[in-house]
Every structure is written in structure tokens, then in C-alpha cells.
Amino acid sequence: MSALKSVRHDVKATWHHGWPYFQHRYLHRLPSPDSYETNTPMEGQLEVHLLTCARDFQMAVWAALNLTVVSRNKLPLVIHEDGTLSRRMLAIFRRYFPKARIVTAGEATAASEAAYSRYPCLLSLRRRLKPFWKLTDFALFCKAPRFIILDSDQLFFSTPHELLRGPAQAPYLFLRDLVSTYSVPLACEPWQLAPRVACGLGNVDKRRLNFERMESFLRAGTVDIERCDMWIEQTLWALECACSGVEYLPESYAIALGPGWEGKRAKHYIGPSRDYFFSEGIPVVERMLREEGSESQVVAETLV
Amino acid sequence: MFMSFLRGRQLTTPDARPIHTDAGGAVAVCALLDRQGWKSCLWTLVSFYGFAQCKHPLVVYDDGPLSTSSHKAILRLFPNASIIDRRCADLVIPRALADYPNCVRLRQTAQWARRIIDLPLLCGAKRILMLDDDVLFFKYPEKLLVRLASGEAGEFVSGRAMDNPCAHSPDQVFERFGVHINEWVSRGVMLADVSEFPYGPLDHWLDGLERDSRSWGEQALWTMYADNNRSAFVGRENDVKASPDLELESVSKRYLARDRGTSYGEGAMRVREELLSRGVFER
Secondary structure (H helix, E strand, O other): OOHHHHHHHHHHHHHHHOHHHHHHHOOOEEEOOOOOOOOOOOOOOEEEEEEEOOOOHHHHHHHHHHHHHHOOOOOOEEEEEOOOOOHHHHHHHHHHOOOOEEEOHHHHHHHHHHHOOOOHHHHHHHHHOHHHHHHHHHHHHOOOOEEEEEOOOEEEOOOOHHHHHOOOOOOEEEEEOOOOOOOOOOEEOOEEOOOOEEEEEEEEEHHHOOHHHHHHHHHOOOOOOOOOOOHHHHHHHHHHHHHHOEEEOOOOEEEOOOOOOOOOOEEEOOHHHHHHHHHHHHHHHHHHHHHHOOOOOEEEOOOO | OHHHHHHHHHOOOOOEOOOOOOOOOOEEEEEEEOOOOHHHHHHHHHHHHHHHOOOOOEEEEEOOOOOHHHHHHHHHHOOOOEEEEHHHHHHHHHHHOOOOHHHHHHHHHOOOHHHHHOHHHHOOOOEEEEEOOOEEEOOOOHHHHHHHHHOOOOOEEEEEOOOOOOOOOHHHHHHHHOOOOOOOEEEEEEEEEOOOOOHHHHHHHHHHHHHHOOOOOHHHHHHHHHHHHHEEEOOHHHOOOOOOOOOOOOOEEEOOHHHOOHHHHHHHHHHHHHHHOOOOEOO
């Protein structure tokens, strides 16, 4: 998006959504880190992994804080940064989540290059597409048998029991997408993909991930590795789900197409609906956190 | 345009109590809202939920774009409603329908196309009950609710129109597209199974229509989708009538363009009076 287009969008969005949008989107309001106890454990049977970049930093803080509070500090938090976060941003993360593990881009790349040296296609995609790091790095840096994939644009309006409990039978539990959005058709002989897997939120058994199978899929030539877009990551998750089994989160976990949060447990603010993350989602979560926590003061943080 | 703008300004939003609908289900109640007709559409929805007393999930497609205050008004009445912002639909639909270029092209050029192209994909249910913003309910829609509960695969149920919405006769449509149509399908109140919505045939029909350069409307496409063999009518009490007055037996009334002025407002006030005793509105 060109700078002019971006400014035009910002002015229009501020006009449309009003003051709550403006203060969260541009004044970068964050809750006071001293107001909430983010005393996440160092180890556990289920970890939360979040990949973020400088652009989504503020959203990532809200998403991680939100899940930490609604899950009552039970889950170890691992934050993966993609190399664009400033020192100040990393410091803010450390201040909010003193016990979280922060995996830097350099550390992740060194470890991944060594660990996935047998999978050149996977490595090639990892080098080209940063969202792909969710597939390779989360499993690599997860010390627990299972992990939760948390996107920066995800918010929870009540305790996500289903997500925390995990699937009943299958190894994977994912958010149900509106439509199947993959790099290849659902039936891609001899492969079959699970329909409507949204990899922005999920509970994954890392022991069942089969990177051999993913590499074979990529080598089969069904996907142009040099040109494919970021949906290849979701495609590979869908491949794993089709082969090992998947369960979906209930309908109260929604993908945002517009405003409205009541009756929903969680909402994934994709694409243009991210405006509602600021205008609707953050005010609701802020109110919820205030009720959960003590007398907290929300302070304006300047991040840039 | 100016008159519809004036009508929109005159009509107030329903002062009903919040109506809580389910988060998901087999049937979704869907409506397309634009800047002119969003208030009348709210009256449509309040009259339906008020009389039917059902909890089917509500999906409203904001084709305005509506203002934040309009969104708030919708969510005040229907707190659990899913509102679809057209910009978000624009992100999902073109990719999902990449194999159907005529469908994608049509939804970019014709506003009404979003009801038939976007909603079957985005409603999140196997069947949709589509309500037009010019319809009001005045009684318990018993037959419609029986149809909603039946869940018969592939069914298509609607009110009966006064005239053929297609530009051609049924014979001409069959000759051209190989589809037997029921020429009396009305889209005002329409229940359709969209679980396996046929975008392929739709794309093919649009190809023919575009070459023909005729402005066939959404109703014609629904009529072709319905097919004569599986389309049914809800009942005489839901038929579209020419008279601007409400007939005694009518469960719902579709206010055609010429009756939209004062008649709709009177109808809305009548809905309010009827629903006051049921506790849908506060005294």
C-alpha cells in the first residue's frame, strides 16, 4: 500500500470509527504493565506461541495479555519476533511478560537452518515467507507436547475453555475458516486437504507434525515454491489435518467480517476487519481486563 | 433516489428490546442493508423475530457502508448478529470464487449481486432465510417456521410474486439455459438450501446474460437456481399482493415500490402496536 493510500485509509477509518479507534490505533494505548499479573509459568504441558512484527506489535501485546489473563496465567508464553521489532518493543514485551521466552529472528533462523536441513523446500519457504515461521519455528522451540498458535489479531472475550482443553480425539484443533483458503485445490491428487482450516488460532500436538510429508508435498510440484503466497503455510496445516485428523473450534470462535462481539468467545480480526480490533475489540478487552484485574490505570504508551 | 433518502430519514429505528439470537445453526436469517433501507430492514427483522419468537442466527450484510452509529443501532437490537462489512467480504470472496470470474465481476458492478453471490458463502449455515427490506410480518409465520424446522435437502421456498421477474418467458429460459423456472418466485421472503451452492451454473448463466447485455436482476437468478422442480411457496398468506392495504389473512406483506412511502411507515407502526403486548417493545 502506498503512503498516500495508507494515509487516506487512516483518515477514513478514523472518521468512520471515531475516537476509540484513533486513540488505540495511533496513540498506541496499552494497559499499564503493573496492573495485571502476567506471571506466566516457565514450563507446562501446553505453551502459547505468538509470531509478531513491528507493524502488529501493539496488537500482539493486547492478544498475549488478553490470553494470559483469561487463561489465568497457566500457560508458558513464547514470543517469536521476525527481526523487525525495535529494542524498545522487545523491552516492552519483557516488561509485560517477564517470564515469557522471546525468540529473536537470529536465534530462530540459526536453529531452523540446522534443524530443517533435510527439508530444502521447507527451508526455502521459511527464508522467503515470514508467516511460514509459525509452522517451522513454533514446533522447534516448543518444549511442551502441545502448543497454541496465537495470531496478533486475535482477541478473547471470555475464557476459551475449548481452546485450552484441546481436541477430544484428533491431534489438531483449529479455528474454522469462512472458506477454504489454500494455495492448491482441496483435492490435489494424491493429496487431500482438510477444509476450512484457519491457522491463526489452534491447539496443536507437535509430536504428530510430519515434516517429511510436508516436504514430499512440496517436492511433488503441486506448488510453485518460488512464487506461492503466504497461504502455503495454511495449506500445509490443512494437509497435516487431513492426514492426522482435525477438530474445529465451536462457532463462538468467529472470524471477524465486521463489528459485533456479544455471544462470541473469541474473534479473529482479519484483513480490513482489523479496524474493528481497535475500535471494538480493544475497548471490550480493556473493560474486561479492568474487571478481572485490580484498580488499573490505562496509560498511553508511545512506541515509535 | 431522493425520495428513498427522505423515507430513510423519516423512518425511525425500532425501539424494541434487544433480541438475542444464536451464534450458529442450520438456518441463518440474512438481510442486505444499505444506507437508504437499513432502518426499514431493521423493522423487517424485528417484525420477523418478534412474531416468530425464534433464535436463528442473524447475518446482516452492510452494503452501505453504514456509519458506526448505524452498526450500534443494529447491535443494540440484535446483540449477537453477525455484521458483514463489504470490505471484509471483498477480501474473502474473490479468492474463494477465483474459478468463477463472471460471479466476481457481477458482485463488483451490481449491488444486489452480493445477496446471491456472497451470502451463501459467508452466512455460515446450510440454509438461508433471506428477508428483503420491504417486507413486514404481522402474524406468527407458522408455515414458514415449519419449513425452517423441516430441513429438507435442496428445498427452495418463497412467497409468490405478481409477475415473472425474468426478462424471458419460462420457455425462452429453458431454451437458452436448459433450466425450468417457476416464474412466480418472489425474493421478498425466501428460504434456500445453499449448502452446495452451484457457482458453476451461476457463472455460466451470467456469461449468457452478459453477452445478452440485459439487466436481469437477482430475483431472476434465484428463480433459475430454484428450478421449477424444487421450488415451493410458503402459502397464500405470504404472497405478494397488489393492494397497498393489508389483507386480513396476510402473515407478511411486501411493500412494492409504489407503496413504500407512507404505507410502510404505517405498517411499521402496526407491527409496533401488535408486538407491544408481546413484550418485544417497551411501553
